[in-house]
Amino acid sequence: MSATSYTIVNLPDQRTATIPKRNYLNNEDGLLSWLFTGDHKRIAILYLISITFFFFIGGAFAGLIRLELLTPQPDLVASDTYNKFFSMHGIVMIFLFLVPSVPATLGNFLIPIMLGAKDLAFPKVNLLSWYLYWIGGLFTLAALVLGGVDTGWTFTTPLSTHYLNTHVVTAATGVFIIGFSSIFTGLNFIVTIHRMRAPGMTWFRMPLFCWSNYAASILMVLGTPVLAITLVLVALERLVGIGVFDPTKGGDPLLFQHLFWFYSHPAVYIMILPGMGVISEVISTFSRKRVFGYTAVAFSSVAIALFGFFVWAHHMFIMGVSNYSALVFSLLTMLVAVPSAIKIFNWAFTLQKGSITFETPMLYAFGFLGLFTIGGMTGVFLGALGMDIHLTETYFIVAHFHFVMVGGMLMAFLAGIHFWWPKMTGRMYPESLSKLAAVTTFIGFNLTFLPQFILGYLGMPRRYHAYPPEFQVLNVLSTAGATVLGVGYMLPLLYLGWSLKYGAIAGNNPWQATGLEWQIQSPPLTENFIETPVVDHEAYDYEWLAHKTAQEVTTVG
Amino acid sequence: MDNAIVATHPHTHETAVAAEHEHIVLPQHRHHFETKEQQREAATFGMWLFLLTEIMFFGGLFFAYLLYRNWYHDAFVVSSNQLSIPLGAANTAILITSGFFMALGVWAAEVQKKGLLVLFLVLTTFFGVAFLGIKAVEYHEKWEKHHIPGAHFDVSEFINPQAYGLKEKPLAPDMAQKTQVFFFLYFAMTGMHAFHMILGVGLLFWLTWRANRGEFSSGYVAPIENFGLYWHFVDIVWLFLFPLLYLINRHPGS
Numbered sequence: 001m002s003a004t005s006y007t008i009v010n011l012p013d014q015r016t017a018t019i020p021k022r023n024y025l026n027n028e029d030g031l032l033s034w035l036f037t038g039d040h041k042r043i044a045i046l047y048l049i050s051i052t053f054f055f056f057i058g059g060a061f062a063g064l065i066r067l068e069l070l071t072p073q074p075d076l077v078a079s080d081t082y083n084k085f086f087s088m089h090g091i092v093m094i095f096l097f098l099v100p101s102v103p104a105t106l107g108n109f110l111i112p113i114m115l116g117a118k119d120l121a122f123p124k125v126n127l128l129s130w131y132l133y134w135i136g137g138l139f140t141l142a143a144l145v146l147g148g149v150d151t152g153w154t155f156t157t158p159l160s161t162h163y164l165n166t167h168v169v170t171a172a173t174g175v176f177i178i179g180f181s182s183i184f185t186g187l188n189f190i191v192t193i194h195r196m197r198a199p200g201m202t203w204f205r206m207p208l209f210c211w212s213n214y215a216a217s218i219l220m221v222l223g224t225p226v227l228a229i230t231l232v233l234v235a236l237e238r239l240v241g242i243g244v245f246d247p248t249k250g251g252d253p254l255l256f257q258h259l260f261w262f263y264s265h266p267a268v269y270i271m272i273l274p275g276m277g278v279i280s281e282v283i284s285t286f287s288r289k290r291v292f293g294y295t296a297v298a299f300s301s302v303a304i305a306l307f308g309f310f311v312w313a314h315h316m317f318i319m320g321v322s323n324y325s326a327l328v329f330s331l332l333t334m335l336v337a338v339p340s341a342i343k344i345f346n347w348a349f350t351l352q353k354g355s356i357t358f359e360t361p362m363l364y365a366f367g368f369l370g371l372f373t374i375g376g377m378t379g380v381f382l383g384a385l386g387m388d389i390h391l392t393e394t395y396f397i398v399a400h401f402h403f404v405m406v407g408g409m410l411m412a413f414l415a416g417i418h419f420w421w422p423k424m425t426g427r428m429y430p431e432s433l434s435k436l437a438a439v440t441t442f443i444g445f446n447l448t449f450l451p452q453f454i455l456g457y458l459g460m461p462r463r464y465h466a467y468p469p470e471f472q473v474l475n476v477l478s479t480a481g482a483t484v485l486g487v488g489y490m491l492p493l494l495y496l497g498w499s500l501k502y503g504a505i506a507g508n509n510p511w512q513a514t515g516l517e518w519q520i521q522s523p524p525l526t527e528n529f530i531e532t533p534v535v536d537h538e539a540y541d542y543e544w545l546a547h548k549t550a551q552e553v554t555t556v557g
Numbered sequence: 558m559d560n561a562i563v564a565t566h567p568h569t570h571e572t573a574v575a576a577e578h579e580h581i582v583l584p585q586h587r588h589h590f591e592t593k594e595q596q597r598e599a600a601t602f603g604m605w606l607f608l609l610t611e612i613m614f615f616g617g618l619f620f621a622y623l624l625y626r627n628w629y630h631d632a633f634v635v636s637s638n639q640l641s642i643p644l645g646a647a648n649t650a651i652l653i654t655s656g657f658f659m660a661l662g663v664w665a666a667e668v669q670k671k672g673l674l675v676l677f678l679v680l681t682t683f684f685g686v687a688f689l690g691i692k693a694v695e696y697h698e699k700w701e702k703h704h705i706p707g708a709h710f711d712v713s714e715f716i717n718p719q720a721y722g723l724k725e726k727p728l729a730p731d732m733a734q735k736t737q738v739f740f741f742l743y744f745a746m747t748g749m750h751a752f753h754m755i756l757g758v759g760l761l762f763w764l765t766w767r768a769n770r771g772e773f774s775s776g777y778v779a780p781i782e783n784f785g786l787y788w789h790f791v792d793i794v795w796l797f798l799f800p801l802l803y804l805i806n807r808h809p810g811s
Binding site: 112117118119120121122123125183187188190191192194195196221222223224225226228229230232233236240241242243244249250251252255258259527532 | 587589590591595598599602603607609610611613614615617620621624625628629706708734735738741742745
């Protein structure tokens with residue numbers, strides 16, 4: 001069987017038409033066996049449930065925001081309540097969903113298996129990360145229940161330290177703790193990738209998913225502590241009342257901006273890089289080809305991580321950084337588009353002349369390609385100094401980062417969840433419903449955020465709960481889109497839940513993919529591999545897979 | 558760090574018997590590592606990465622310090638004169654001594670001398686606690702002089718030093734206010750450092766207890782080694798804090 005003549009076999013192979021009797025899900029029973037587990041796969045499932053919970057909380061706030069903006073008048077809520085809505089939407093979505101989403105769920109589940117290891121290097125630290133995530137999440141929820149935060153997710157001083165009487169300290173404590181969850185996850189991944197690779201699994205045989213998570217981990221380990229100390233200073237300033245950031249007491253709010261964005265710009269890449277890894281896997285599998293320019297794609301992840309640390313001041317062009325440094329940061333910001341473009345072009349070349357099939361993960365991946373490209377291109381607009389000054393703090397910015405974060409990251413997350421769902425649960429999801437969900441999400445997304453580009457260009461500022469009547473048509477469109485988008489997100493929740501019990505049995509390798517994770521049973525054993533695999537082929541080597549499959553057929557036949 | 562996951566060398570029949578006799582469960586080789594060497598390397602590498610995050614963590618504070626020192630140079634000079642060089646120097650000496658005993662402790666663990674290991678760990682703890690004691694004396698003095706940032710902070714000493722018998726150059730009132738920024742950074746930086754010391758002393762008690770049970774005398778030394786790295790890191794942070802806060806450029810124009 002040659003690589004090009006492959007057909008995707010969704011039906012399970014008759015030899016393995018049952019869920020394996022022994023797997024990581026049923027190895028031990030009872031709630032406690034989950035709460036004290038050291039198994040990276042179980043921790044991934046714990047994360048998946050938790051992250052989904054917080055995603056829908058963040059989503060509910062998004063819905064309320066869009067509902068308020070349906071009409072120009074502030075008729076749903078008062079301005080301070082509206083401020084709390086968008087602050088909680090931002091804090092929950094960024095820190096509790098986007099940052100941990102792919103690394104903590106798919107990364108946790110897959111990285112050890114992809115490397116041929118039995119677990120992450122530090123299983124207890126991994127479990128601790130999940131507990132820290134929840135403790136931080138509970139602090140954030142507490143801030144919400146006690147009366148909310150209205151600083152926006154950026155905790156900008158001196159607004160956050162002196163002029164607001166809300167629960168900034170509680171929320172900042174929450175984010176501080178979640179930060180350590182993220183640091184420990186990153187640390188675990190780096191050590192695992194350096195030290196736990198199976199024999200023959202060289203750096204350049206690693207799946208690109210591992211490379212991109214590796215790059216994101218570097219950012220987590222180096223960036224997050226800076227955010228942590230910044231939030232400590234904000235909390236101290238609020239509690240003690242002295243001014244390290246307060247200009248009336250000799251402090252400098254710009255210092256806060258520098259420290260905050262030193263983390264938070266790289267954080268954008270923490271969010272998007274793992275998603276790019278998912279896309280590499282999905283595109284390769286469904287076009288039956290090795291990722292074009294594997295090395296370039298691998299190194300571009302690291303390049304994005306490095307550049308990511310040198311562009312933070314583009315968030316501060318209008319806040320009084322000098323013209324000279326603004327120009328330098330403008331240039332550096334444009335440079336970060338280069339490794340992103342390398343990835344996009346290499347994915348395009350991978351698709352070229354591939355035997356493409358449009359399975360659900362591939363639909364999401366195509367959605368990612370389109371939306372992320374628009375998000376990235378508008379980022380170049382904003383990197384240009386003059387354009388930025390016109391567009392900053394308008395809905396153009398809102399649309400831009402939602403295209404990157406939601407259009408990019410969330411599409412990649414959904415692509416990954418669908419792609420690896422058969423491996424995680426042993427069951428398939430219903431095909432037509434999932435395709436419907438992918439299309440609904442794509443349409444809903446564009447309807448929500450394309451009008452916001454125009455609104456921003458026309459000058460509608462972000463973070464206001466009322467607006468001039470001439471903006472209403474576009475806002476109504478956007479709110480309608482948000483409704484469609486909401487349906488697009490609810491659908492997978494329903495049919496994936498359904499598939500847990502009623503889905504068709506998936507078999508080991510429903511997509512005929514090459515990764516090590518597809519060569520073991522679904523769902524995997526607790527120890528992943530009975531014998532440590534010896535890797536003798538490159539990632540995405542379909543010739544090797546064809547050869548292996550042919551051999552198996554001979555053996556069985 | 559997860560100390561329990563680190564490597565144990567294959568313990569001999571004698572140590573296994575001894576362990577069984579004293580009802581000690583020696584930490585086992587974890588199932589997910591191929592070899593004990595791999596396990597030990599992973600633990601050490603993880604510790605170094607953790608220390609890297611600590612450097613970034615303190616880095617934010619050092620960045621703030623450098624910025625404000627440039628802006629409010631005069632206020633920083635006058636405020637740093639309020640710190641006691643003898644106490645700071647004594648603390649530096651004490652902390653280096655403590656680090657010295659920690660290094661000896663790592664050596665004692667590696668040559669499998671249980672008694673020496675416990676002794677060195679106790680000495681490390683003793684000097685660590687002595688450091689914290691001196692820090693408490695210094696903090697108390699700041700409290701009495703109203704140099705703790707916040708509502709009770711008093712700048713009159715800096716505006717009119719003669720009235721307090723000081724030989725400082727008087728500061729203009731707005732510059733005198735900036736001394737509060739210095740003291741905030743002083744407390745934030747030394748406080749963060751002291752917090753790491755307190756955690757370290759807590760871990761030392763725990764390690765001493767385990768060392769006394771003989772856990773680290775059979776070739777399983779990674780927890781001691783990794784704690785040693787942590788303790789030396791905390792020492793090194795102080796070796797930056799002492800000159801920056803206490804020593805450099807105490808006399809304007811000199």
